[in-house]
Amino acid sequence: MLTYTIRRLLIAIPTLLIIGLAIFLLLELAPGDPMAQVPLTVPPEVKQAMREALGLGEPIHVRFWKWLVQILVVEPLNLIDTIFNTTFAEGKLRIISWQTRSPVMEIVAQRIPQTLWVVGMSYVVGVLIALPIGIISAYRQYSVFDQVGTFVSMIGYSVPPFFTGVLVIVIFSVQLGWLPSIYDTTLVVNDWDSFVLQLQQMVMPVMVLALQTTAQISRFMRASMLDNLNQDYVRTARAKGMSESVVVLRHVLRNSMIPVVTVIALGVPAVFGGAIITEQIFKVNGIGQLLITAIQANDLPMVHTLTFIFAILIVLFNLIADVLYGVLDPRIRYD
């Protein structure tokens, strides 16, 4: 297992380099201009000078090499500096955002908390709701509960968050006035009242996102349970006189969880990627909103770095999912 993991990690390095290059070239080839949002009252020669100040005058390969050194050497050094209070990275140029002229990683670090709170929480909530629904739906296939579960999943699959998000805002913020429609990222939770405020502002975005997660995971859980419930070993277990709860929760559930755990692990990178639309609707201003504003402003260093981070996470969680598979299922051995 260890050799397998190491081998996979080594293969990941060229993969990520190629991904980094591909993203860079795609962004380079895409039309657009970081100065497009600057008002027309600013004359073109001034815009040209601004572009040159951003380093846009240099050839592509030089810029890619600089970026590579920055993300692989300078940024990790900076991280070490912040953690251990050292000065390895002093004087080295970091990846600078074109919009804010400040280090990209600092903004990312600023955005991670709200994204993890809201999107991460919605993932946890979604999974916690989805598992029991999937289990019961499969155990009582075609019952009323199963039909209702299928219906809710269908809604979760087919109604996009830009609809449900605005709908809940109109109901709970505008009509009833119970919940805030704008997320306050500066809120510090330090007592009961601020905790309640935090809960109030999180409820709507979390539920809107959890609906999507619930829909997907519960369908997986149900299908996987159904596959197992008809297996011979289940009949054997029942024949041995085991109680239904032991049969379902110990024998069937454990086996059914194998593919579901993989699906859950593969979904984790998406949590860090944020939820572009939902974050925008509720003004959560996490990673997703950061990415979309950077794209709109043609802030290439920001877009490039964010997408590369997502790529790393996806590669990493793919590996984790594969390893988990081996851990959970003794029949699968990689060595």
Next chain:
Amino acid sequence: MRLKHCLLAAAASLALTPMAIAGPDAGRGHDGDVKIIYWQAPSIMNPYLSGGTKELEAASLVIEPLARYNEKGSLVPWLAQDVPTVANGGVSADLTSITWKLKEGLLWSDGTPVTSADVKFSWEYCTAEGGGCAQSEKYNDVTGVETPDDLTVVVTFGVAKPFPYGPFVGAQAPIIQAAQFAECLGPKAPECTEANFNPIGTGPFTVTEFRPNDVITLAANENYRDPKKPAFASVTFKGGGDATAAGRSVLETGEFDYAWNLQLAPDVLSAMEAAGKGKVVADFGTSVERIMVNFTDVSPDLGERRGTADNPHPFLTDINLRKALSMAIDRNLLTEIGYGPAGTPTCNVLPAPAIYASTANDGCLVQDIAGANALLDSAGWVKGADGVRAKDGVRLSMLYQTSTNAVRQDYQALIKQWWQEIGVETELRNINASVFFGSDPGSPDTFQKFFADVEMYTNNFDGTDPEAYMANWACDQAPRPETQWQGNNMPRYCSAEYDALIAEMATTGDIEARAAIAKKQNDMLMQDYAIIPITHRGRVAAHSNKLGGVVMNVWDSELWNIADWYRAE
């Protein structure tokens, strides 16, 4: 009788009591927090490094210019004692220098005095080589800034400047602290993140925390020059989301006090306002949504020289046709659909300030399809079997491009319909704004290359002086390969008479005479139908009923008078 008087007096005093506590003169920091939402979030607090309106306005809470424009568009002294003019001796008779006097006793928010050296430094900062200063145009032709004493600043220009109020005037060219930015000149400008996010200023507020593209928290400046102001102790400046959500948070849920740039469909906005929690405010600056007519042939067969003066347009060079295109448009209907209270139909490319606005072209406000048809008939354009006019084998078929935007696409659809009624075939195209307004010389789709027959967008100018703006349509401003397709003369309009007016404007100091020239320039462009103006666009904002003192200003930052804002109950 006496009882009635007593009761009235009691009622009056009751009504007045809250006024005595809250209100504009309640004292600094009395009114708590004011919440402002900008649906495009500011990314930096230094307007010299970003030309964007959102950054400009956020920064205007903290850093201030020597003089700025008030809501009527007139210059008012801000950090300066008064506005220098030739009459008061502040501007030299030959118009090559201007002398500003700082107010006495001004302090930066860190407690140090504001001196003329800071003013001089602001010029050096913006003109330093390699800094990419977004506002360097404001310092055009400045040859030197001298500081005879701590309060006096003398700006000298290389040429006579009839309008010397570029440097240090308006939200675009504020004074920054020399001590804070001393190490940030030229290429080092972007490295000063701390200074760019937390500038030390003279304004009513100072930054306590800046989260780029998210939220800015500000606190009242303890060293602000008016000890009673600002009435608010802090500002929460939230960014992000979209215009609808921003409007909703002020007008419907009341979570925020002020929302910026609510460019929404008129019916949406009035429905929100009906909730009764706030007011929509609009005012008109110089923005005009206009159609540019291309005088050059953009056929791809022409290769390198397409879209240049070498190849005149096959049919748009006919003034009768251009006039007919303008006559066929119902500006009232378009404006009502697209902008509602935030727009008025216009027949001028220079609709404001009032002294520059011409009335010679107002006939265009009435749509006249029959007249346009008659005009084309008499000009020899004959309708074919397909309803499209042609003459000498040239069919009136045009490409009409603009940026992707719901209102613009509505305009396109309606105008296509009207032009069809006068026998002109139109193909519509919309281009992503970041490409259309980007000036990548490699892209064929920019508004400067203008590889189409007509195109539509909005433009305006900063401040109130139209000289530079009206000079956009000089012959040599035409974008072409020799200029790497840069330039502001999109129609490639070229007239010796017009260029002469531009030259005359550059040497005329008298305001009345300047107004006369500007009107003449506007009328020439309008009567040549090089530009077809449609809608004079306003700025729209909304503020809560609980927020007092808001004065909408389209000539400067909208938040220009935030020191006077107060909590109204």
